[in-house]
Amino acid sequence: xxxxxxxxxxxxxxxxxxxxxxxxxxxxxxxxxxxxxxxxxxxxxxxxxxxxxxxxxxxxxxxxxxxxxxxxxxxxxxxxxxxxxxxxxxxxxxxxxxxxxxxxxxxxxxxxxxxxxxxxxxx
Amino acid sequence: xxxxxxxxxxxxxxxxxxxxxxxxxxxxxxxxxxxxxxxxxxxxxxxxxxxxxxxxxxxxxxxxxxxxxxxxxxxxxxxxxxxxxxxxxxxxxxxxxxxxxxxxxxxxxxxxxxxxxxxxxxxxxxxxxxxxxxxxxxxxxxxxxxxxxxxxxxxxxxxxxxxxxxxxxxxxxxxxxxxxxxxxxxxxxxxxxxxxxxxxxxxxxxxxxxxxxxxxxxxxxxxxxxxxxxxxxxxxxxxxxxxxxxxxxxxxx
Numbered sequence: 001x002x003x004x005x006x007x008x009x010x011x012x013x014x015x016x017x018x019x020x021x022x023x024x025x026x027x028x029x030x031x032x033x034x035x036x037x038x039x040x041x042x043x044x045x046x047x048x049x050x051x052x053x054x055x056x057x058x059x060x061x062x063x064x065x066x067x068x069x070x071x072x073x074x075x076x077x078x079x080x081x082x083x084x085x086x087x088x089x090x091x092x093x094x095x096x097x098x099x100x101x102x103x104x105x106x107x108x109x110x111x112x113x114x115x116x117x118x119x120x121x122x123x
Numbered sequence: 124x125x126x127x128x129x130x131x132x133x134x135x136x137x138x139x140x141x142x143x144x145x146x147x148x149x150x151x152x153x154x155x156x157x158x159x160x161x162x163x164x165x166x167x168x169x170x171x172x173x174x175x176x177x178x179x180x181x182x183x184x185x186x187x188x189x190x191x192x193x194x195x196x197x198x199x200x201x202x203x204x205x206x207x208x209x210x211x212x213x214x215x216x217x218x219x220x221x222x223x224x225x226x227x228x229x230x231x232x233x234x235x236x237x238x239x240x241x242x243x244x245x246x247x248x249x250x251x252x253x254x255x256x257x258x259x260x261x262x263x264x265x266x267x268x269x270x271x272x273x274x275x276x277x278x279x280x281x282x283x284x285x286x287x288x289x290x291x292x293x294x295x296x297x298x299x300x301x302x303x304x305x306x307x308x309x310x311x312x313x314x315x316x317x318x319x320x321x322x323x324x325x326x327x328x329x330x331x332x333x334x335x336x337x338x339x340x341x342x343x344x345x346x347x348x349x350x351x352x353x354x355x356x357x358x359x360x361x362x363x364x365x366x367x368x369x370x371x372x373x374x375x376x
Contacts, residue, residue, distance in 0.1 A: 019194075019216045020186035040182035041189045045159040045175045047182070050144070053151045060144040060154055067138070072244060073305065074295025081140070089157075089172060090140065093165065100168040101160040106176060107145040 001031070001058050008033070030055040068092040068101060083111050155179060162226055193219055197265040215265055218258055222270055223248070227297035231277030232258055232270075250292040252278055252314030256321040268329040275322060275334075279341045281308075286348030288314040312361035315345050 011026040011033075021038040031054035038047040050060060068079040079094045089104020090111070144154040157175045161167035175182065197215055202208040224230040232255035239246025255278055259271040281289045281302070290311035293301055302308050322342055326335045335342070352359040 018187070019190035020183065038179070038183055038186065040175065041186050043159075043171065043175065043182070044161060045157065045171050047158070047175065047179055048156040049179065050154040050156075051151070052147050052153065054147055055149055057146050057148055059146045061141050062144060062156055063139060063141040065138050066140055070295050070298060071293070072295070073293060073301070074298035087169065087172065090142070091165065091168075097164055099160075099162055100165040101158070102168045102172040103142075103156070103158050104172070105142060105144055105154060105156045107154055108142045109145055110143040112139070112141040 001054075001056060005061075008035075031058050033060075062105075064103075066090075066092070068094070068099075070099070190216055190219075193267075197267050214261070218261060218265075219267075219270070221258065222273065223250075225250075225294055225297075228292065228294075229277050229280060230273050231255060231292075232274045249294055250277065250289075252289045252291065253311055253317055256314065256317035259321045260324055263324050263328040268325065268331065271321075271325050271329070272331065272334060275318075275325060275338070278314075278318065279338060282341055282345065283309055283348075285351075286315070286344030286346075288318040288345055290314050310364050312359060312364070315349050316359070318342075318345050319349070 006028065008026050011028050012024055013027045014025045016023045016025070021036050023034050023036045026033045026035065031052065033053075034051040036047070036049045036051070038049070040047070048062075052058060052060065066081055068076070068081070070076050076094045076096075076099060079092065081090050081092050083089075084091050084102075084104070087102060087104055088106055088108040089102045092101040092103070093099075142156070144156070147154075155176075157172055159168050159172035159175055161171060194212060194215060200208070200211055202211065218232075221233050221235065222230065223233050228250070231250040233249060234247040234251040234254035236245055237247045238244060255274045259274050262268070262271040262274070278288060281292055283289070283302075287309050289302075289308050291307050293299075293305075293307075296302070296308075299305075319342060322335060322338065326332055349359055352362065354360055
């Protein structure tokens with residue numbers, strides 16, 4: 001907002017838990033967001049819905065750590081992700097082409113795939 | 124805060140990714156993130172993704188109806204204390220949410236969704252013998268005999284050839300030599316007697332004696348295994364681990 005990045009976790013006000021979903025409510029001076037997590041019945045998937053009300057233009061960015069692996073003690077070896085422009089989603093895959101996942105949004109625009117441009121870094 | 128990251132390659136890659144969901148102008152608007160997965164390849168994952176994209180409201184209603192129906196069809200209590208009422212109703216929901224289908228192993232009861240130790244690994248979301256068998260007594264009490272039967276069927280499927288009932292079955296058990304190469308699958312002492320107790324309780328409460336007949340050989344093998352562990356005083360021993368083998372908690376250390 002106004003060129004500022006506001007981490008959501010600093011704005012949590014309430015958490016509402018229902019049998020089918022839970023909602024985290026974030027509020028700031030000029031906007032509020034209700035973030036609902038829903039696991040549908042008998043589907044291998046999940047939703048995150050952001051219901052937003054704002055007084056000023058608000059750009060919402062979802063940041064995540066990718067961890068596409070089988071749980072210990074199993075493992076998939078190397079995995080990868082690609083951005084699929086048609087789906088507006090990240091595709092997660094592995095070399096056997098068996099385990100797959102798609103994470104995206106119909107409104108998704110610019111993405112960060114994790115590949116950094118700089119080749120030389122000094123810690 | 125200093126952040127250090129190991130570089131295993133000669134290029135720089137972060138494990139952090141992001142999606143810009145777009146600018147919301149003044150007023151109200153919604154954004155939706157959909158996650159879909161498959162163990163049968165990309166086409167199935169994409170198909171699930173597309174189906175979920177167009178059906179949030181339907182799926183939300185279905186899920187709410189599913190739990191509402193469950194609460195209506197299991198034993199309801201009207202309690203004078205609102206906190207007790209919530210605890211009882213939520214416990215029915217929580218137990219039901221522990222019924223998990225693993226496409227490679229089957230459907231059974233996990234022990235919960237808490238992480239294991241200090242890690243982020245959801246280690247209790249595995250199939251456990253003792254936990255599922257104790258939980259089956261609660262399922263009987265609330266009248267959910269179908270889930271008890273599913274749970275007993277699952278755990279008996281992985282009974283060891285000498286009759287011992289499994290302690291824990293990893294979600295990844297089908298991808299590794301879980302039952303022979305790891306020490307955990309048959310570690311605990313109590314899963315075997317609990318299996319016999321839980322089956323007895325299920326049959327007594329539900330009247331489903333046919334299930335006990337189907338499982339008679341399994342039950343008899345479990346009983347024979349239990350007897351084979353008795354010491355001179357008639358107390359069962361847990362060979363290889365000790366009968367005080369613990370999983371978590373301070374009380375047993």
